[in-house]
Amino acid sequence: MPIAVTLLQNNLLFASLAAEHLQKLADTAEIRTLKRGEFLFHQDGERESFCLVLSGVMRLVQVTEAGKSITMHTAIAGEPLAILYALIGDTFSGSAEAMEESEIIVLPTSLVWELMATHSVVTLNILKMAAGRLREAHNRIRELSTENAEQRIARTVLRLIDKVGATNPNGGIDLDMRLTRQDLAEMSGTTLETVSRTLKAWERLGIVQCHREKLTILQRAELSRIVIDGG
DSSP: OOOOHHHHHTTTTTTTTTTHHHHHHHHEEEEEEOTTTTTOOOOOOOOOOOEEESSSSEEEEOOOSSSEEEEEEEEETEEEHHHHHHHOSSSSSSEEEEESSEEEEEEEEHHHHHHHHHHHHHHHHHHHHHHHHHHHHHHHHHHHSSSSHHHHHHHHHHHHHHHHEEEOOOSSEEEOSSOHHHHHHEEEESSSHHHHHHHHHHHTTTTTTEETTTHHHHHHHHHHHHHHHHO
16 A cells, blocks of 8 residues: 655655655555564565665664674664665665564665666765665674673663653653663673673662663763773
């Protein structure tokens, strides 16, 4: 079923398109709804669609040869999923999993290529996002090889604050998403036991407050210090 034009018009990638081009996109797009834990696509699967998060939170997970899952990117509303491989790769580099109930706009890759060939603004917007993903991937590799586990956990929480953080009436910052300790471990490239131990220590120090699948940050500056100083 075609989607509403406004859903595409409100996305920064396509906001500059004329009405007829937006309508063409809308006529060929579809919306998929995923529950937490469901996958939109799997690692090494053939790419055939360009996907945008409409609502919810998605993550791109890579499984190493040793069987370890590492979250490479977390996407919220308005962001594309696996933008590089959706456009130039034959297969996806990771699996896209819903971290909470999410809606995804799915577009034919061929139509996005057609728009890029005729609309420089769309091309520029996509290239900017792709460059950001490359920079993020480079940073992730550096962090995994040079930072200790506590630094990586702190950095992951700071990234989540930027994406889904909301200041509460008490001055703390709530992460507006379901977040298990296993989720945080996979995002940080460490183990469940290390995350549990670190969060308990932070809670004793008044840095965070842990709830069931929720996290409140009480001292953001202290997390920044941990990233810089190493704990």
